[in-house]
Amino acid sequence: MKRLIEHGRVIDPASRTDDFLDILIEDGRIAAMAAPGAFETLKRDAQVSTISAQGCIVCPGLVDMHVHLREPGEEYKETIATGTKAAAAGGFTAVACMANTRPVNDNQSVTEYILEKARREAVAAVYPVAAMTVGLKGTQLTEMGELSRLGVKAVSDDGHPVADALIMRRAMEYAGRFGLTVISHCETTSLSKTGTMHEGWVSTKLGLGGIPAAAEEIMIAREASLAELTGVPIHIAHVSTAGSVEIIRRAKEKGIPITAETAPHYFSLTHRAVTGYNTLAKMNPPLRTSADVAAIKQGLHDNVIDAIATDHAPHSILEKDLEFNAAANGIIGLETALSLTLTLVQTGVLDLSQALAKLTCNPAGILKIPAGRLVVGGSADITIFQPDQPVVVDVQKFASKSRNSPFDGWKLQGQVIMTVFRGQTTYSA
């Protein structure tokens, strides 16, 4: 069965396309893209079903390079099935899932389990990010060579930053040999130790231990130096501070192979959101100040920050309905990412194509995965969305198993109309 997406405005940042085009899908692949009406003769043939994208943007399926799917081990929070359903509802067709599952994804059998589960149940492409060190303990390297043979594209000890600079150096050198992308959650834990939120006037007022911006910046500076030393590219996860943006900017200017992502909450919320001990505003890195938010936006505008990734971190009420100190870090993000990113377009921070690049070809390029672009002959992973449609975020309607979003009730614009993965509809509004 052929499918035809017609009347849409096609934006493919990778090929700098922004035009009205119809897209013909055949056998799960993009068979052709042509000016509107080019497929009229085919349409008369009953073998084509049409999808109207009238008034909508048609873009490559979104790519989220930083999610937690919780499977194996914490299936009560999320599974590969529900997590990818949430991805599809948010317009994503590919996700990279972090290694902090139970057991940790630090070996071939866990990776194989995730890939096998994904093959059977996922409605988006799942790229497991393997641990860089065994057990995320920062001492012994994982079998990156074997893992890369299974299809692993990236390694990271996300959430458990490698404190030892020598181990980090060796991990980067070794990963570089296999072309693996090294992703670093930058946090100097000896400095952030007792902190549960950003160190600032809000933490002082609430009597909560602070995590200074320097805890993140020190390690980003280290990673930039190691990337320069080893020549192995480093990708910085969830950048949250103005100082971090500056360090990455300078490193890029120097020609150091460094890329970076931020998450929608770091340009949408500040540490004020914690007021009232709101555990839905507890994340790591923590929400920062309005000056940091402004710098993150500027960094996105200047392409110092290459990608927007959600750090989708599902937690149940068991981890969140607690006193602040005891609550877990993290929020879910797959189903709000696009509309939050579109606020940057609406406020003139990014143009639409630039915004979409950060959700498609840029993260795909960093991970070196075949996604995030519309290519004839390539997989038909396509997202159709209405950029101006008002939406009220309702966590109760989320496809994710978890509800831990601070954006519940927010009025935003931008609605995913349809998500197509390998030619099949995985979400339809």
Place this chain on the structure above:
Amino acid sequence: MPLISLTQKDLLGIEDLTPEEIKLILDTAEMLKEISRREIKKVPTLRGKTIVTFFFESSTRTRTSFDIAAKRLSADTFSLTGSSSSLTKGETLLDTARNLEAMNPDLIIIRHPASGAPHFVAERIKPGVINAGDGMHEHPTQALLDMLTVRDRFGRLDGLKLAIVGDLFHSRVARSNIMGFTKMGARVTVAGPPSLIPPFIQYLGAEVAPTMEEAISGADVIMMLRVQNERLQGAFFPSVREYAVFYGLDRKKLALAKENALVMHPGPINRGVEISPDVADGPQSVILDQVTNGVAVRMAVLLLLIGGRAGEKAN
């Protein structure tokens, strides 16, 4: 129009109180002091009311003070202790609170090592909650008794200069007092080792002085904070000995304050560390008055929260 009662269900922090409400509590406490001086130290005002103290941290003063306050008003009191170590999982805190709620108490008084824990409980249960100290956040009844003690001596709080010296970082007493005293028109200056001054403390209304001497010069009130030396020595300052040199209150430093300046301490004190024995026991010390006033302030708070039309009943 003077206030005659508190409208809120809980007393969680000084932050939530208006200057009028603080004045009401202090005035009520003033009136209730007399009960504690009677031969029969008991009035029937809260007869039939049940008050639970629910402490997850050790405490002598505060717990006893609340207990005596409740008993002098004829309330029935019950105590629960939770070892905070077995309560790292918050569902236990909430479950315990809900179990308590099911026994229909009128008021639950909570002390907990996690900042915000009483707020967390208060939002989820019907009975009123009094915060008896939460982590590094607030200790409202301590600030109220401190304000009462100072007002007793000076007849006012407005325009006074208060210096708070020591470990402000870990101190809920300091945070509540900074907010309380500044709300009542006093000026608050803080001093301590820079490693123990919380960042952005000036956002709460305090000025930060570079030295203790500068903070206490011309002060009407000096409030010394306890140094938990076993935990802090080495990591936050080099030694207790050096701490005492720079941040301990002795007679020589005390002479920098106003002649009639009051010396306060929330207790328990480390004699010879943050305060020298002669100053702690000296004529300017009101450390024991603070304890006495603690009972009166807590009686006032209990009465205003669950005593119905408060002021009238007390007479």
